[in-house]
Amino acid sequence: MRVKLQDGTFVTCEPRPLGQGGVGRVFRTTDGRSVVKLFHHPTPELEKALPLIVGDYRRIADGTEWSELYRWPDAIVVEPTLGVRLPLVADGFHELSWLIFLKALASRPPSWRSWRSRVVIASAIASAVTRLHGSGLAHSDLSPRNIWVDPLTGRVTLIDIDGLVVPGVVPPQVLGTPEYIAPELLVKQARPSSTTDLHSLAVLIYQLLLYRHPLRGPRVCSPDPAEDDLVALGPDGLFVDHPSDASNRPVSEEWAGFWPTRLLGPQLMEMFSRAFVAGLRSPGARPPAGEWVHALVRLTDRVVACSSKRCPEGFLPLSDGVAPICPWCRTPLKLRKRTPVLHLYQGIGDHRYEPEPHWWIAGTEGRRIYPWHTAKGIAAATSMNARPIAEVEHDNGVWRLRNHELAELRVIRDGREHRVIPAGDSVALHDGLTLLLAAPPRGRAIIVSRFDL
Template sequence: MKDLEGMIFTSTSGQKYLLTEKVDKQGSQGVVYEESTGKFIIKLYKKGNDYQNRNTLNKLEWLIKQSYPDQFIKPLDIFTEPYIGYAMEKVVDHVSLNKLLVPAKNMTMSEWYNEETGGLRRRLFLGYKIAMQFALLHESNRAYCDISGNNILVNKDPSVASICMIDIDNIYIPGGDSGNILGTSRYMAPEIVNKQMPPDIFTDAYSLAVILFELLRCGHPYVGDMVEDGTIEQQEQAYRGFYPYVDEEDSPNVSTQMLPAEVVFTTKLAELFYKTFVKGKENRMARTTAREFALACLEASNKVMKCSNPDCVHWHFASPDKNRKYFCPWCDEENPRPVFLQFKDRYYVEEEKTKKKVLKEERSVESFVLREEKNAVTNNYISNLYVKRDKFSKPVDRYFLVNKAKDGKFYLVNDKNSHLYLMKAGTEKMIPITRDLGPIEICYKDKVFFDDIDIDVSEEPNAEIDGKYRGLVFRYGVFL
């Protein structure tokens, strides 16, 4: 394709765009340009035969009419002459996710992972946002086809957790024309590499798992020590899954060069990656879904604490050792025990003889860390609140807040006027907490309920408890 700088392109809507400099080198599909207002990016395709050109145009006309998850940058305008292409919004202050996947050579791993790119907490939260965007796309039976670091953008500011998905012209509906979009070799599922299947949500699930693995571990799931220093051919074979998963039991392909699983994975995340890279290598149906990964990353992001060592302050999991002490894996300093909000469920049933509500059992659900800042709480998790946001990072849909004050104490704030009840430690009295009460101090073993437990079980059963009884389930949080 010839140099098009300085040319004016007119879209099908009549809008004129003056092309300026190229954004990147010419790729296999075409080329990308800046335009004079600085608000748009123009992608133009190489000319093909009549069938190929017609197919490309039909695909763009279809794409521009679709709805997408909110972090996808969609086509806004289409060109038909002299080249087929489209205009999309220019995303500013964002860089390729590759900046978080490939360690910088001019600094230590700790400096790059924690200071330059935001650390474990940000990576887990970004993982949640990335996986959830693909989960929403997959629910409409659409596959992205080319999940890679090049097509996911993240904010340059390590204190902001926002993402954007670009190049959505790769999106494919099973049964349609794939347009020969297969993916990036490092992330392609085995059945795509071997040309056994067209792209779909299962091949996307595989590619997403590789991206999330790299985001957390900074290495490829099949590139262990036996491949790391090998030939290019060996690395390509590893990408295709010819070598064992690095965390497979008794694997000869363990890695001593990427970050250890126990430092950056929860038990749940480790299980989900194992499902995809061992069981799901050949069995597509066994792979972890995008939604499963999203929820696991969100849960994990709520289990981290900041190191108290002023020379470190890196995020790490709040995991006690056998002596119940908390050590930072980055600096080996002991940290004070964090304060936890543990979610539990109470199961009530109606007693057959008296018809009274009785507590059948109580189950722990999740235990999350309260941090040195605002904690936005729902009835399932505590969500990271990033103080700095851009237009791509939206406020958290919270149920209530738990704030740590300068006096070191935690306070409950029902700013949304949600249904909320406080049971002080050692009592059984339910105190309604409303917005008008303002901040309420929370102490050790206080409980916060999301519903009033004084409800008639016979009138409003909301759950089947064990296949025999129906009753009520009350979710609450206890401060530990």
């Protein structure tokens, strides 16, 4: 089959569709590099939005790191019907649906199960959404079917970019699957927007980290399943981990596998509560996408390997006020003697520093320090492939920080610079050690203490 692009050129596609959805049919191009999506019923709004998405807004996906986060359409198809050409999703990527629930995950290779890559995936999804929202766009249909991930590396790509909500173009009223669409969309009191995206995003992050839907619990509101859904997922839904109403909390055998948000630390616990308590009725209360990135980057620094070789998830979070026991396999965590904790401090001018709220790094062996730790305003990478600039080592019973390529790693003593640790050298991480990672006023400092398990 031949399709005509807007610029007058032709592209040859395989005759049989790769897939068919509610919106259109997808064909692979014969060069094997792209797919073509032909819409069943193009609306005037879609005709108006597509040139903007394929045109100006395509800059959002410019650059290696960003281009991987989105499967951004690169051309408009005008014949036989309106459509778009899209890059093919790279090998190794799968629908996020496979990772969302433990049941689906059970049929996948064991290597797909790593709680650490779930945190990285959650953080990358939040970064991708932050970038869209920052340009005034909304995805409008964030769901596990529209997000593809590589479970081994934690890489993420958002698909269905052609459905973006673009400023100046009225979006259709309701889109998406009930589990992921915002309560106000479910009851048809709003149109898709960045605010409705924020509900979907919070649901996805919750599911990735805690393996269940935040509003699906034992509470039954109506004998009619459709009516029950509308209540459970709508503005009158009840968060399974509601701080003061436990009536939807999964407790019985049938609802096995309930993990409370406090396992993830006070910052994420408060954010989930804002998203699923106040945020169900007051969309403005939902945490913005950038705040999720912020919290998830901090969580990554507290993820440690489980002490059991048989742990299904392999990693667990360490959080203030939570006993260091693996939530997935119940094995108490064993850390090496005197494992350091690296507390981050932000410079606030005139060589004064204050603690970064909720930000400390578990200094386990091999822990990596990245550019975004060193100074304010550096965005975190969206995959596990980022290049570390320093690393924690354990050598002959001594904990050390190896400087790989930090230009200005300084030891501070009595408020003054004591010595510089050049790239390639290391410094022993003793209790109370203060390190300056970059120059003030944007640079951060680290103060070392010990784990007290």
